[in-house]
Amino acid sequence: LKSNPSNNEEKEAQTQLTKSDELQRLHSQALSAYQGEDYVAAISLLDEILAVCVWDAELRELRAECYIKEGEPSKAISDLKAAAKLKNDNTEAFYKISRIYYQLGDHELSLSEVRECLKLDQDHKQCFSLYKQVKKLNKQIESAEEFIREGRYEDAINKYDSVMKTEPEVPVYATRAKERICHCLSKSQQATEAIKVCTEVLQLEPANVNALKDRAEAYLLEDLYEE
Numbered sequence: 001l002k003s004n005p006s007n008n009e010e011k012e013a014q015t016q017l018t019k020s021d022e023l024q025r026l027h028s029q030a031l032s033a034y035q036g037e038d039y040v041a042a043i044s045l046l047d048e049i050l051a052v053c054v055w056d057a058e059l060r061e062l063r064a065e066c067y068i069k070e071g072e073p074s075k076a077i078s079d080l081k082a083a084a085k086l087k088n089d090n091t092e093a094f095y096k097i098s099r100i101y102y103q104l105g106d107h108e109l110s111l112s113e114v115r116e117c118l119k120l121d122q123d124h125k126q127c128f129s130l131y132k133q134v135k136k137l138n139k140q141i142e143s144a145e146e147f148i149r150e151g152r153y154e155d156a157i158n159k160y161d162s163v164m165k166t167e168p169e170v171p172v173y174a175t176r177a178k179e180r181i182c183h184c185l186s187k188s189q190q191a192t193e194a195i196k197v198c199t200e201v202l203q204l205e206p207a208n209v210n211a212l213k214d215r216a217e218a219y220l221l222e223d224l225y226e227e
Contacts, residue, residue, distance in 0.1 A: 023049055030062070039066040057086035061093065073100045084116075091117045095127050102130070105172035107138050137166050137173070144180065153184035160184075175204050179211055186214040186221075194218035 030045035046063040060079040067076035084093035094117035101110035111134045117127035144159035160177040167173040185194035198215035219227040
C-alpha cells in the first residue's frame with residue numbers, strides 16, 4: 001500500500017488484514033482446544049483455518065494428531081500425506097503414516113511408507129526400528145501364504161504362530177493369524193481343532209465370512225450338518 005496507494009487496494013488490504021487477524025485468533029483457539037484435549041473443537045477450528053491456509057503443513061499435522069486422538073485414522077493419513085508433500089524431507093509425517101497403517105493391520109502399506117522415510121534419512125532411528133519390525137512381519141505373512149498356496153498347511157500354521165509372537169501388541173495381527181490357522185486346520189481335515197480356532201475368531205469378529213466358511217467345512221467333516 002505504501003508503494004502504490006489507491007482506494008481499491010486499500011480496501012483489499014484492509015479485508016486481508018481483518019481476515020489475517022481472525023485466522024490468528026482461530027489459531028490460538030485451536031491450540032488451546034488441542035492442549036485442553038478438546039479435539040473435536042480443535043478439528044472444527046482447524047477446518048476453518050485450512051480452508052484459507054490450504055498449504056500449511058504444520059496445521060495439517062496438528063489436525064492429523066486430533067484425528068488420531070479421535071480414532072479417525074484414515075482422515076489423519078490424508079492430512080499427513082498432504083503434509084509430507086508440502087514440507088521437504090518430512091520424515092516425521094512418513095513415520096506417522098507408516099505407524100497408523102501398521103496399527104490398522106496394513107503391513108504392506110506400512111512398509112512402503114517407512115521406506116519413504118528411510119529414503120530421506122537412512123539413519124532415522126524410529127523409522128529404522130519400525131522398518132525392521134514391519135519387514136520381519138511382512139516376510140512371515142508372505143511365507144505363510146506361500147505355504148497355503150502349496151498346500152503345506154502345517155508349515156503355514158507354524159509360520160502364523162510366529163506372526164503372533166512377532167507382534168503380540170497389535171490385536172489385528174493375532175486375529176488375522178488365527179483366521180488363517182482356522183483355514184489351514186479345516187483344509188487339513190483337523191476338524192475339532194478347526195472348529196475351536198474358527199470359533200475364537202468369530203467371537204472377535206462375528207461377521208468374518210472366511211471363518212464362517214472354514215468352520216462350516218469343519219462341521220461337514222464331523223457330520224454336524226445342522227451346525
